[in-house]
Amino acid sequence: MIALSNIRENPRPMEENKEISALFHLIDDPDEEVFNVVSTRIIDFGKGIIPNLEHLWENTVSEDVQERIELLIHRLHYRDLTGETQQWGRNLHQDLLTGALLVARFQYPELVTSTIYQEIEKLRRNIWLELNNYLTPLEQVNVLTSILYNYYNLRGSEIAYQQPEEFLINKQLESKRGNAIANGILYLIVSELLDVPIRAINIPRQFVLGYFKPEYDFTRVNENPQYKTEFFIDPMSGQVFTHKDVENYFKRINVPPVASYFKPLSNKAVIRMLMEEFSKCFDNDKYRYKQKELLDLAAILDTPDEDPFTGEVDETGENDDPSI
Structure with a gap:
Protein backbone atom coordinates (compact mmCIF):
# COMPACT_ATOMS: atom_id res chain seq x y z
CA MET A 1 0.00 0.00 0.00
CA ASN A 91 28.69 8.17 -18.19
CA LEU A 92 32.45 8.34 -18.47
CA HIS A 93 32.65 7.94 -14.69
CA GLN A 94 29.90 6.07 -12.86
CA ASP A 95 29.64 7.80 -9.48
CA LEU A 96 28.99 5.10 -6.90
CA LEU A 97 26.75 7.19 -4.65
CA THR A 98 24.53 8.12 -7.61
CA GLY A 99 24.30 4.42 -8.51
CA ALA A 100 23.33 3.46 -4.96
CA LEU A 101 20.66 6.16 -4.95
CA LEU A 102 19.21 4.78 -8.20
CA VAL A 103 18.67 1.45 -6.44
CA ALA A 104 17.17 3.16 -3.37
CA ARG A 105 14.76 5.09 -5.58
CA PHE A 106 13.45 1.84 -7.03
CA GLN A 107 11.79 1.28 -3.65
CA TYR A 108 11.48 4.93 -2.58
CA PRO A 109 10.82 6.90 -5.78
CA GLU A 110 10.15 10.19 -3.97
CA LEU A 111 13.39 9.92 -1.99
CA VAL A 112 14.87 13.28 -0.97
CA THR A 113 18.59 12.87 -1.57
CA SER A 114 19.90 16.11 -0.04
CA THR A 115 20.03 14.65 3.48
CA ILE A 116 21.98 11.63 2.18
CA TYR A 117 24.57 13.86 0.51
CA GLN A 118 24.88 15.85 3.75
CA GLU A 119 25.40 12.69 5.79
CA ILE A 120 28.07 11.42 3.39
CA GLU A 121 29.83 14.80 3.51
CA LYS A 122 29.89 14.68 7.34
CA LEU A 123 31.50 11.25 7.18
CA ARG A 124 34.02 12.38 4.58
CA ARG A 125 35.01 15.44 6.59
CA ASN A 126 35.36 13.55 9.89
CA ILE A 127 37.66 11.01 8.25
CA TRP A 128 39.59 13.66 6.27
CA LEU A 129 40.44 15.49 9.51
CA GLU A 130 42.17 12.34 10.80
CA LEU A 131 44.10 11.48 7.62
CA ASN A 132 47.52 12.74 6.59
CA ASN A 133 50.19 11.88 4.02
CA TYR A 134 52.37 10.10 6.56
CA LEU A 135 49.94 7.33 7.45
CA THR A 136 50.62 3.79 6.26
CA PRO A 137 47.89 1.97 4.28
CA LEU A 138 46.87 0.06 7.40
CA GLU A 139 46.72 3.26 9.45
CA GLN A 140 44.57 4.91 6.77
CA VAL A 141 42.12 2.02 6.86
CA ASN A 142 42.12 2.05 10.67
CA VAL A 143 41.00 5.70 10.53
CA LEU A 144 38.18 4.90 8.06
CA THR A 145 37.08 1.89 10.10
CA SER A 146 37.21 3.73 13.42
CA ILE A 147 35.07 6.63 12.17
CA LEU A 148 32.55 4.40 10.35
CA TYR A 149 32.12 1.59 12.87
CA ASN A 150 33.01 3.22 16.21
CA TYR A 151 32.22 6.95 15.93
CA TYR A 152 29.39 6.66 13.40
CA ASN A 153 28.32 3.33 14.95
CA LEU A 154 27.66 1.55 11.65
CA ARG A 155 26.67 -2.08 12.13
CA GLY A 156 26.83 -4.93 9.65
CA SER A 157 24.70 -7.99 9.11
CA GLU A 158 24.76 -11.06 6.93
CA ILE A 159 22.85 -10.74 3.67
CA ALA A 160 19.23 -11.65 4.39
CA TYR A 161 16.70 -11.40 1.59
CA GLN A 162 13.92 -11.00 4.15
CA GLN A 163 15.47 -7.60 5.03
CA PRO A 164 15.33 -5.57 1.80
CA GLU A 165 15.97 -2.26 3.54
CA GLU A 166 19.47 -3.41 4.53
CA PHE A 167 20.43 -3.14 0.83
CA LEU A 168 19.41 0.52 0.49
CA ILE A 169 21.71 3.43 1.34
CA ASN A 170 18.93 5.72 2.59
CA LYS A 171 17.70 3.15 5.14
CA GLN A 172 21.27 2.14 6.00
CA LEU A 173 22.19 5.74 6.92
CA GLU A 174 18.91 6.13 8.78
CA SER A 175 19.28 2.98 10.92
CA LYS A 176 23.13 2.81 10.94
CA ARG A 177 22.80 -0.79 9.79
CA GLY A 178 23.37 -2.48 6.45
CA ASN A 179 24.37 -5.81 5.02
CA ALA A 180 27.84 -6.58 3.66
CA ILE A 181 27.09 -5.13 0.20
CA ALA A 182 25.51 -1.90 1.48
CA ASN A 183 28.26 -1.33 4.05
CA GLY A 184 30.89 -2.13 1.43
CA ILE A 185 29.38 0.43 -0.95
CA LEU A 186 29.37 3.10 1.77
CA TYR A 187 33.01 2.27 2.55
CA LEU A 188 33.87 2.56 -1.15
CA ILE A 189 32.00 5.87 -1.55
CA VAL A 190 33.91 7.48 1.31
CA SER A 191 37.22 5.97 0.17
CA GLU A 192 36.74 7.34 -3.34
CA LEU A 193 35.97 10.82 -2.02
CA LEU A 194 39.20 10.71 0.01
CA ASP A 195 41.36 9.18 -2.74
CA VAL A 196 42.08 6.10 -0.64
CA PRO A 197 42.78 3.26 -3.15
CA ILE A 198 40.18 0.74 -1.97
CA ARG A 199 38.19 -1.33 -4.47
CA ALA A 200 35.66 -4.15 -4.32
CA ILE A 201 36.89 -7.53 -5.50
CA ASN A 202 34.95 -10.57 -6.63
CA ILE A 203 35.75 -13.13 -3.91
CA PRO A 204 33.20 -16.00 -4.16
CA ARG A 205 30.27 -15.88 -1.73
CA GLN A 206 31.57 -12.71 -0.10
CA PHE A 207 31.62 -8.97 -0.68
CA VAL A 208 35.22 -8.05 0.10
CA LEU A 209 37.27 -4.89 -0.34
CA GLY A 210 40.95 -4.68 -1.14
CA TYR A 211 43.47 -1.91 -0.47
CA PHE A 212 45.36 -1.63 -3.76
CA LYS A 213 48.98 -0.53 -3.77
CA PRO A 214 48.90 3.02 -5.15
CA GLU A 215 52.34 2.71 -6.77
CA TYR A 216 51.47 -0.49 -8.65
CA ASP A 217 51.54 -0.26 -12.45
CA PHE A 218 48.07 -1.47 -13.45
CA THR A 219 49.02 -1.52 -17.13
CA ARG A 220 51.00 -4.70 -16.45
CA VAL A 221 47.93 -6.85 -17.07
CA ASN A 222 49.79 -10.15 -16.85
CA GLU A 223 50.76 -9.54 -13.25
CA ASN A 224 48.87 -11.54 -10.67
CA PRO A 225 46.20 -9.10 -9.39
CA GLN A 226 46.16 -10.70 -5.94
CA TYR A 227 49.48 -9.04 -5.23
CA LYS A 228 48.26 -5.60 -6.21
CA THR A 229 46.56 -5.55 -2.79
CA GLU A 230 48.16 -4.77 0.54
CA PHE A 231 45.36 -6.49 2.47
CA PHE A 232 41.63 -7.16 2.42
CA ILE A 233 38.72 -5.62 4.36
CA ASP A 234 35.46 -7.17 5.55
CA PRO A 235 32.86 -4.37 5.19
CA MET A 236 30.56 -5.97 7.75
CA SER A 237 32.89 -4.85 10.53
CA GLY A 238 35.92 -3.21 8.92
CA GLN A 239 38.12 -6.11 10.00
CA VAL A 240 41.35 -6.46 8.02
CA PHE A 241 42.41 -9.80 6.50
CA THR A 242 45.84 -10.82 5.27
CA HIS A 243 46.72 -12.69 2.09
CA LYS A 244 47.14 -15.81 4.21
CA ASP A 245 43.61 -15.43 5.61
CA VAL A 246 42.21 -15.22 2.07
CA GLU A 247 44.23 -18.21 0.88
CA ASN A 248 42.87 -20.22 3.82
CA TYR A 249 39.33 -19.14 2.91
CA PHE A 250 39.73 -20.50 -0.63
CA LYS A 251 41.02 -23.79 0.78
CA ARG A 252 38.06 -24.00 3.13
CA ILE A 253 35.48 -23.52 0.37
CA ASN A 254 37.48 -25.76 -1.97
CA VAL A 255 37.58 -23.22 -4.80
CA PRO A 256 40.74 -22.48 -6.82
CA PRO A 257 41.73 -18.83 -6.24
CA VAL A 258 41.85 -17.80 -9.92
CA ALA A 259 43.19 -14.37 -10.73
CA SER A 260 39.81 -12.93 -11.83
CA TYR A 261 38.59 -13.07 -8.21
CA PHE A 262 41.17 -10.42 -7.29
CA LYS A 263 40.57 -7.94 -10.09
CA PRO A 264 39.02 -4.65 -8.93
CA LEU A 265 35.35 -4.32 -9.76
CA SER A 266 34.18 -1.15 -11.50
CA ASN A 267 31.46 0.96 -9.89
CA LYS A 268 29.10 -0.24 -12.61
CA ALA A 269 29.79 -3.86 -11.70
CA VAL A 270 29.21 -3.11 -8.00
CA ILE A 271 25.81 -1.51 -8.66
CA ARG A 272 24.87 -4.35 -11.01
CA MET A 273 25.67 -6.80 -8.21
CA LEU A 274 23.60 -4.73 -5.75
CA MET A 275 20.60 -4.81 -8.11
CA GLU A 276 20.89 -8.55 -8.67
CA GLU A 277 21.16 -9.34 -4.97
CA PHE A 278 18.39 -6.88 -4.05
CA SER A 279 16.11 -8.54 -6.62
CA LYS A 280 16.20 -11.75 -4.55
CA CYS A 281 14.17 -9.96 -1.87
CA PHE A 282 11.17 -10.13 -4.22
CA ASP A 283 11.22 -13.82 -5.02
CA ASN A 284 7.52 -14.37 -4.36
CA ASP A 285 4.33 -14.37 -6.42
CA LYS A 286 3.13 -10.96 -5.25
CA TYR A 287 6.31 -9.04 -6.05
CA ARG A 288 7.83 -11.16 -8.81
CA TYR A 289 7.42 -8.21 -11.17
CA LYS A 290 9.81 -6.20 -8.99
CA GLN A 291 12.39 -8.96 -9.18
CA LYS A 292 12.16 -8.93 -12.97
CA GLU A 293 12.40 -5.13 -13.10
CA LEU A 294 15.55 -5.09 -10.97
CA LEU A 295 17.13 -7.79 -13.12
CA ASP A 296 16.20 -5.76 -16.21
CA LEU A 297 17.92 -2.71 -14.67
CA ALA A 298 20.98 -4.83 -13.90
CA ALA A 299 20.99 -6.07 -17.51
CA ILE A 300 21.23 -2.45 -18.69
CA LEU A 301 24.59 -2.30 -16.88
CA ASP A 302 25.69 -5.73 -18.13
CA THR A 303 28.14 -4.41 -20.70
CA PRO A 304 31.92 -4.87 -20.94
CA ASP A 305 33.65 -2.74 -18.34
CA GLU A 306 36.68 -0.62 -18.93
CA ASP A 307 39.59 -1.40 -16.67
CA PRO A 308 39.38 1.40 -14.06
CA PHE A 309 43.11 1.98 -14.34
CA THR A 310 44.11 1.28 -17.95
CA GLY A 311 40.89 2.31 -19.71
CA GLU A 312 40.96 -0.93 -21.71
CA VAL A 313 37.84 -3.02 -22.19
CA ASP A 314 38.11 -6.62 -21.04
CA GLU A 315 35.36 -8.57 -22.80
CA THR A 316 36.98 -12.00 -22.93
CA GLY A 317 38.86 -12.34 -19.67
CA GLU A 318 41.75 -13.67 -21.67
CA ASN A 319 44.21 -11.69 -19.57
CA ASP A 320 43.26 -13.63 -16.48
CA ASP A 321 45.93 -15.90 -15.10
CA PRO A 322 44.11 -19.22 -14.60
CA SER A 323 45.86 -20.01 -11.36
CA ILE A 324 47.40 -18.36 -8.35
Whole structure:
Protein backbone atom coordinates (compact mmCIF):
# COMPACT_ATOMS: atom_id res chain seq x y z
CA MET A 1 0.00 0.00 0.00
CA ILE A 2 1.15 3.60 -0.58
CA ALA A 3 1.84 5.36 2.70
CA LEU A 4 -0.19 8.57 2.69
CA SER A 5 2.80 10.35 4.24
CA ASN A 6 4.74 9.59 1.05
CA ILE A 7 2.20 11.37 -1.16
CA ARG A 8 3.38 14.86 -2.06
CA GLU A 9 1.70 17.77 -0.30
CA ASN A 10 -0.62 19.79 -2.51
CA PRO A 11 0.30 17.99 -5.74
CA ARG A 12 -0.79 19.74 -8.90
CA PRO A 13 -2.78 17.21 -10.93
CA MET A 14 -2.81 17.10 -14.70
CA GLU A 15 -5.93 18.65 -16.21
CA GLU A 16 -8.32 15.75 -16.37
CA ASN A 17 -9.91 15.42 -19.80
CA LYS A 18 -12.51 12.95 -21.04
CA GLU A 19 -9.90 10.39 -22.04
CA ILE A 20 -8.25 10.36 -18.61
CA SER A 21 -11.64 10.10 -16.90
CA ALA A 22 -12.60 7.16 -19.13
CA LEU A 23 -9.29 5.42 -18.48
CA PHE A 24 -9.66 5.87 -14.72
CA HIS A 25 -13.13 4.35 -14.84
CA LEU A 26 -11.67 1.28 -16.55
CA ILE A 27 -8.92 0.66 -13.98
CA ASP A 28 -11.22 -1.72 -12.10
CA ASP A 29 -12.13 -3.73 -15.20
CA PRO A 30 -11.83 -7.44 -14.28
CA ASP A 31 -10.50 -8.29 -17.75
CA GLU A 32 -6.68 -8.30 -17.52
CA GLU A 33 -6.33 -7.56 -21.23
CA VAL A 34 -8.48 -4.46 -20.86
CA PHE A 35 -6.46 -3.36 -17.83
CA ASN A 36 -3.19 -3.87 -19.71
CA VAL A 37 -4.40 -1.64 -22.55
CA VAL A 38 -5.65 0.96 -20.07
CA SER A 39 -2.45 0.92 -18.03
CA THR A 40 -0.28 1.30 -21.14
CA ARG A 41 -2.24 4.37 -22.22
CA ILE A 42 -2.11 5.89 -18.72
CA ILE A 43 1.65 5.36 -18.55
CA ASP A 44 1.98 7.11 -21.92
CA PHE A 45 0.92 10.32 -20.18
CA GLY A 46 4.14 10.25 -18.15
CA LYS A 47 4.84 11.17 -14.53
CA GLY A 48 2.60 14.24 -14.76
CA ILE A 49 -0.40 12.00 -14.23
CA ILE A 50 0.85 10.64 -10.89
CA PRO A 51 -0.92 13.32 -8.77
CA ASN A 52 -4.20 12.37 -10.49
CA LEU A 53 -3.57 8.71 -9.66
CA GLU A 54 -2.72 9.55 -6.06
CA HIS A 55 -5.95 11.55 -5.76
CA LEU A 56 -7.87 8.60 -7.23
CA TRP A 57 -6.16 6.25 -4.74
CA GLU A 58 -7.23 8.44 -1.80
CA ASN A 59 -10.83 8.37 -2.99
CA THR A 60 -11.01 4.65 -3.77
CA VAL A 61 -12.51 2.18 -1.32
CA SER A 62 -11.54 -1.04 -3.09
CA GLU A 63 -8.11 -2.39 -2.02
CA ASP A 64 -7.82 -4.28 -5.30
CA VAL A 65 -8.23 -1.06 -7.26
CA GLN A 66 -5.79 0.70 -4.92
CA GLU A 67 -3.24 -2.01 -5.67
CA ARG A 68 -3.70 -1.46 -9.40
CA ILE A 69 -3.22 2.29 -8.93
CA GLU A 70 -0.05 1.63 -6.92
CA LEU A 71 1.23 -0.60 -9.71
CA LEU A 72 0.58 2.15 -12.28
CA ILE A 73 2.45 4.72 -10.17
CA HIS A 74 5.31 2.26 -9.73
CA ARG A 75 5.51 1.66 -13.48
CA LEU A 76 5.64 5.40 -14.16
CA HIS A 77 8.51 5.85 -11.73
CA TYR A 78 10.23 2.75 -13.08
CA ARG A 79 10.13 4.05 -16.64
CA ASP A 80 12.03 7.17 -15.57
CA LEU A 81 14.42 5.12 -13.45
CA THR A 82 15.22 2.94 -16.46
CA GLY A 83 16.24 6.00 -18.46
CA GLU A 84 18.37 7.35 -15.62
CA THR A 85 20.08 3.98 -15.20
CA GLN A 86 20.90 3.90 -18.91
CA GLN A 87 22.36 7.40 -18.69
CA TRP A 88 24.40 6.57 -15.57
CA GLY A 89 25.78 3.48 -17.27
CA ARG A 90 26.89 5.54 -20.27
CA ASN A 91 28.69 8.17 -18.19
CA LEU A 92 32.45 8.34 -18.47
CA HIS A 93 32.65 7.94 -14.69
CA GLN A 94 29.90 6.07 -12.86
CA ASP A 95 29.64 7.80 -9.48
CA LEU A 96 28.99 5.10 -6.90
CA LEU A 97 26.75 7.19 -4.65
CA THR A 98 24.53 8.12 -7.61
CA GLY A 99 24.30 4.42 -8.51
CA ALA A 100 23.33 3.46 -4.96
CA LEU A 101 20.66 6.16 -4.95
CA LEU A 102 19.21 4.78 -8.20
CA VAL A 103 18.67 1.45 -6.44
CA ALA A 104 17.17 3.16 -3.37
CA ARG A 105 14.76 5.09 -5.58
CA PHE A 106 13.45 1.84 -7.03
CA GLN A 107 11.79 1.28 -3.65
CA TYR A 108 11.48 4.93 -2.58
CA PRO A 109 10.82 6.90 -5.78
CA GLU A 110 10.15 10.19 -3.97
CA LEU A 111 13.39 9.92 -1.99
CA VAL A 112 14.87 13.28 -0.97
CA THR A 113 18.59 12.87 -1.57
CA SER A 114 19.90 16.11 -0.04
CA THR A 115 20.03 14.65 3.48
CA ILE A 116 21.98 11.63 2.18
CA TYR A 117 24.57 13.86 0.51
CA GLN A 118 24.88 15.85 3.75
CA GLU A 119 25.40 12.69 5.79
CA ILE A 120 28.07 11.42 3.39
CA GLU A 121 29.83 14.80 3.51
CA LYS A 122 29.89 14.68 7.34
CA LEU A 123 31.50 11.25 7.18
CA ARG A 124 34.02 12.38 4.58
CA ARG A 125 35.01 15.44 6.59
CA ASN A 126 35.36 13.55 9.89
CA ILE A 127 37.66 11.01 8.25
CA TRP A 128 39.59 13.66 6.27
CA LEU A 129 40.44 15.49 9.51
CA GLU A 130 42.17 12.34 10.80
CA LEU A 131 44.10 11.48 7.62
CA ASN A 132 47.52 12.74 6.59
CA ASN A 133 50.19 11.88 4.02
CA TYR A 134 52.37 10.10 6.56
CA LEU A 135 49.94 7.33 7.45
CA THR A 136 50.62 3.79 6.26
CA PRO A 137 47.89 1.97 4.28
CA LEU A 138 46.87 0.06 7.40
CA GLU A 139 46.72 3.26 9.45
CA GLN A 140 44.57 4.91 6.77
CA VAL A 141 42.12 2.02 6.86
CA ASN A 142 42.12 2.05 10.67
CA VAL A 143 41.00 5.70 10.53
CA LEU A 144 38.18 4.90 8.06
CA THR A 145 37.08 1.89 10.10
CA SER A 146 37.21 3.73 13.42
CA ILE A 147 35.07 6.63 12.17
CA LEU A 148 32.55 4.40 10.35
CA TYR A 149 32.12 1.59 12.87
CA ASN A 150 33.01 3.22 16.21
CA TYR A 151 32.22 6.95 15.93
CA TYR A 152 29.39 6.66 13.40
CA ASN A 153 28.32 3.33 14.95
CA LEU A 154 27.66 1.55 11.65
CA ARG A 155 26.67 -2.08 12.13
CA GLY A 156 26.83 -4.93 9.65
CA SER A 157 24.70 -7.99 9.11
CA GLU A 158 24.76 -11.06 6.93
CA ILE A 159 22.85 -10.74 3.67
CA ALA A 160 19.23 -11.65 4.39
CA TYR A 161 16.70 -11.40 1.59
CA GLN A 162 13.92 -11.00 4.15
CA GLN A 163 15.47 -7.60 5.03
CA PRO A 164 15.33 -5.57 1.80
CA GLU A 165 15.97 -2.26 3.54
CA GLU A 166 19.47 -3.41 4.53
CA PHE A 167 20.43 -3.14 0.83
CA LEU A 168 19.41 0.52 0.49
CA ILE A 169 21.71 3.43 1.34
CA ASN A 170 18.93 5.72 2.59
CA LYS A 171 17.70 3.15 5.14
CA GLN A 172 21.27 2.14 6.00
CA LEU A 173 22.19 5.74 6.92
CA GLU A 174 18.91 6.13 8.78
CA SER A 175 19.28 2.98 10.92
CA LYS A 176 23.13 2.81 10.94
CA ARG A 177 22.80 -0.79 9.79
CA GLY A 178 23.37 -2.48 6.45
CA ASN A 179 24.37 -5.81 5.02
CA ALA A 180 27.84 -6.58 3.66
CA ILE A 181 27.09 -5.13 0.20
CA ALA A 182 25.51 -1.90 1.48
CA ASN A 183 28.26 -1.33 4.05
CA GLY A 184 30.89 -2.13 1.43
CA ILE A 185 29.38 0.43 -0.95
CA LEU A 186 29.37 3.10 1.77
CA TYR A 187 33.01 2.27 2.55
CA LEU A 188 33.87 2.56 -1.15
CA ILE A 189 32.00 5.87 -1.55
CA VAL A 190 33.91 7.48 1.31
CA SER A 191 37.22 5.97 0.17
CA GLU A 192 36.74 7.34 -3.34
CA LEU A 193 35.97 10.82 -2.02
CA LEU A 194 39.20 10.71 0.01
CA ASP A 195 41.36 9.18 -2.74
CA VAL A 196 42.08 6.10 -0.64
CA PRO A 197 42.78 3.26 -3.15
CA ILE A 198 40.18 0.74 -1.97
CA ARG A 199 38.19 -1.33 -4.47
CA ALA A 200 35.66 -4.15 -4.32
CA ILE A 201 36.89 -7.53 -5.50
CA ASN A 202 34.95 -10.57 -6.63
CA ILE A 203 35.75 -13.13 -3.91
CA PRO A 204 33.20 -16.00 -4.16
CA ARG A 205 30.27 -15.88 -1.73
CA GLN A 206 31.57 -12.71 -0.10
CA PHE A 207 31.62 -8.97 -0.68
CA VAL A 208 35.22 -8.05 0.10
CA LEU A 209 37.27 -4.89 -0.34
CA GLY A 210 40.95 -4.68 -1.14
CA TYR A 211 43.47 -1.91 -0.47
CA PHE A 212 45.36 -1.63 -3.76
CA LYS A 213 48.98 -0.53 -3.77
CA PRO A 214 48.90 3.02 -5.15
CA GLU A 215 52.34 2.71 -6.77
CA TYR A 216 51.47 -0.49 -8.65
CA ASP A 217 51.54 -0.26 -12.45
CA PHE A 218 48.07 -1.47 -13.45
CA THR A 219 49.02 -1.52 -17.13
CA ARG A 220 51.00 -4.70 -16.45
CA VAL A 221 47.93 -6.85 -17.07
CA ASN A 222 49.79 -10.15 -16.85
CA GLU A 223 50.76 -9.54 -13.25
CA ASN A 224 48.87 -11.54 -10.67
CA PRO A 225 46.20 -9.10 -9.39
CA GLN A 226 46.16 -10.70 -5.94
CA TYR A 227 49.48 -9.04 -5.23
CA LYS A 228 48.26 -5.60 -6.21
CA THR A 229 46.56 -5.55 -2.79
CA GLU A 230 48.16 -4.77 0.54
CA PHE A 231 45.36 -6.49 2.47
CA PHE A 232 41.63 -7.16 2.42
CA ILE A 233 38.72 -5.62 4.36
CA ASP A 234 35.46 -7.17 5.55
CA PRO A 235 32.86 -4.37 5.19
CA MET A 236 30.56 -5.97 7.75
CA SER A 237 32.89 -4.85 10.53
CA GLY A 238 35.92 -3.21 8.92
CA GLN A 239 38.12 -6.11 10.00
CA VAL A 240 41.35 -6.46 8.02
CA PHE A 241 42.41 -9.80 6.50
CA THR A 242 45.84 -10.82 5.27
CA HIS A 243 46.72 -12.69 2.09
CA LYS A 244 47.14 -15.81 4.21
CA ASP A 245 43.61 -15.43 5.61
CA VAL A 246 42.21 -15.22 2.07
CA GLU A 247 44.23 -18.21 0.88
CA ASN A 248 42.87 -20.22 3.82
CA TYR A 249 39.33 -19.14 2.91
CA PHE A 250 39.73 -20.50 -0.63
CA LYS A 251 41.02 -23.79 0.78
CA ARG A 252 38.06 -24.00 3.13
CA ILE A 253 35.48 -23.52 0.37
CA ASN A 254 37.48 -25.76 -1.97
CA VAL A 255 37.58 -23.22 -4.80
CA PRO A 256 40.74 -22.48 -6.82
CA PRO A 257 41.73 -18.83 -6.24
CA VAL A 258 41.85 -17.80 -9.92
CA ALA A 259 43.19 -14.37 -10.73
CA SER A 260 39.81 -12.93 -11.83
CA TYR A 261 38.59 -13.07 -8.21
CA PHE A 262 41.17 -10.42 -7.29
CA LYS A 263 40.57 -7.94 -10.09
CA PRO A 264 39.02 -4.65 -8.93
CA LEU A 265 35.35 -4.32 -9.76
CA SER A 266 34.18 -1.15 -11.50
CA ASN A 267 31.46 0.96 -9.89
CA LYS A 268 29.10 -0.24 -12.61
CA ALA A 269 29.79 -3.86 -11.70
CA VAL A 270 29.21 -3.11 -8.00
CA ILE A 271 25.81 -1.51 -8.66
CA ARG A 272 24.87 -4.35 -11.01
CA MET A 273 25.67 -6.80 -8.21
CA LEU A 274 23.60 -4.73 -5.75
CA MET A 275 20.60 -4.81 -8.11
CA GLU A 276 20.89 -8.55 -8.67
CA GLU A 277 21.16 -9.34 -4.97
CA PHE A 278 18.39 -6.88 -4.05
CA SER A 279 16.11 -8.54 -6.62
CA LYS A 280 16.20 -11.75 -4.55
CA CYS A 281 14.17 -9.96 -1.87
CA PHE A 282 11.17 -10.13 -4.22
CA ASP A 283 11.22 -13.82 -5.02
CA ASN A 284 7.52 -14.37 -4.36
CA ASP A 285 4.33 -14.37 -6.42
CA LYS A 286 3.13 -10.96 -5.25
CA TYR A 287 6.31 -9.04 -6.05
CA ARG A 288 7.83 -11.16 -8.81
CA TYR A 289 7.42 -8.21 -11.17
CA LYS A 290 9.81 -6.20 -8.99
CA GLN A 291 12.39 -8.96 -9.18
CA LYS A 292 12.16 -8.93 -12.97
CA GLU A 293 12.40 -5.13 -13.10
CA LEU A 294 15.55 -5.09 -10.97
CA LEU A 295 17.13 -7.79 -13.12
CA ASP A 296 16.20 -5.76 -16.21
CA LEU A 297 17.92 -2.71 -14.67
CA ALA A 298 20.98 -4.83 -13.90
CA ALA A 299 20.99 -6.07 -17.51
CA ILE A 300 21.23 -2.45 -18.69
CA LEU A 301 24.59 -2.30 -16.88
CA ASP A 302 25.69 -5.73 -18.13
CA THR A 303 28.14 -4.41 -20.70
CA PRO A 304 31.92 -4.87 -20.94
CA ASP A 305 33.65 -2.74 -18.34
CA GLU A 306 36.68 -0.62 -18.93
CA ASP A 307 39.59 -1.40 -16.67
CA PRO A 308 39.38 1.40 -14.06
CA PHE A 309 43.11 1.98 -14.34
CA THR A 310 44.11 1.28 -17.95
CA GLY A 311 40.89 2.31 -19.71
CA GLU A 312 40.96 -0.93 -21.71
CA VAL A 313 37.84 -3.02 -22.19
CA ASP A 314 38.11 -6.62 -21.04
CA GLU A 315 35.36 -8.57 -22.80
CA THR A 316 36.98 -12.00 -22.93
CA GLY A 317 38.86 -12.34 -19.67
CA GLU A 318 41.75 -13.67 -21.67
CA ASN A 319 44.21 -11.69 -19.57
CA ASP A 320 43.26 -13.63 -16.48
CA ASP A 321 45.93 -15.90 -15.10
CA PRO A 322 44.11 -19.22 -14.60
CA SER A 323 45.86 -20.01 -11.36
CA ILE A 324 47.40 -18.36 -8.35
